[in-house]
Amino acid sequence: MSTEEPARLERERDARGRAQNARPRDALGRPLPRGAVGVERVPEDLVLAPDPALAEAQRLLDAGMPFHAHEVLEASWKAAPEDERELWQGLAQLAVGLTHLLRGNPRGATTLLQRARRRVALYADAPPYGIDVAGLVAWCDEVLGSLPEPKSEVRVPVLRQPAER
Template identity: 55%
Template sequence: MTNAGAAAGRSPDGRDRDTAGRARNARPRDGLGRPLPYGADGVARQPEGVVRTPRETVAQAQALLDAGRPFHAHEVFEDAWKSGPDDERALWRGLAQLAVGLTHAARGNATGGARLLRRGGGAIEEWAVVSGEDRPYGIPLAALVGWARELAGRVERGAGPVDARTEAPRLGP
């Protein structure tokens, strides 16, 4: 399997490194982003540092969420938060937190999942108040906040690992 940003080799201390010498875990990952043993078949990672339009970001993230791959959707949102305008960083970071919250909930990590769902929901709710926008790029922020709170509550009440595909939020109409 080939990954963008994959390790170019191992350093003397045994850590995976990319071509620039930065630490990068080169282990393959499953559909929820969990590391698999070296040599195992994994799911291709999202390429890092891709600059997309906001609507391309939403469409790509929605496709990944619909496929049950919220960890990968998080990486798409992370690219937007790192490359987009400063006044939208909190929006994209909050959306990334929602995707990671769903990832943890699907992995069975109730505490981490609920915490990130609430944090991401709070971040996009606050961004909507500050920006005065409630549907940037067609994203229904109020509905996402409601989805995050409802799912966080179910996860905290012991819903167990959730199905990332069936629990995926809708990012547009």
């Protein structure tokens, strides 16, 4: 082992010493080799109000970037009031479940979409922010019913009822 090798293996760290991963990523969030050109990352300190978060997550889903949509939704989940946390966690799981499906991991997709469906469905009686809870539950059922091998291209989930988008 050369004297340079340990430095090469060290992870990037932020000012607080937390590990960072500065490697570029592809549209599905997979790390690319250092120096490769990846897609723009979601800032780790992102904080958006619910309406802009849903709009940005939908934009990323529509662009074929569900991993990045997951990061937006995960930031909202972490910042959400207690009575909305299950919803935002479910939305984040829905996006990462789609990520697993598009990466060719139907088992991971199944697990995450089942969790997402269960969490999102809790808000069926009073969906906040125009979120299309019924539509998202139906989307999860449709995708889960097609696994392990979807019979056709999976359509992008729609987070909000059309008038709210």
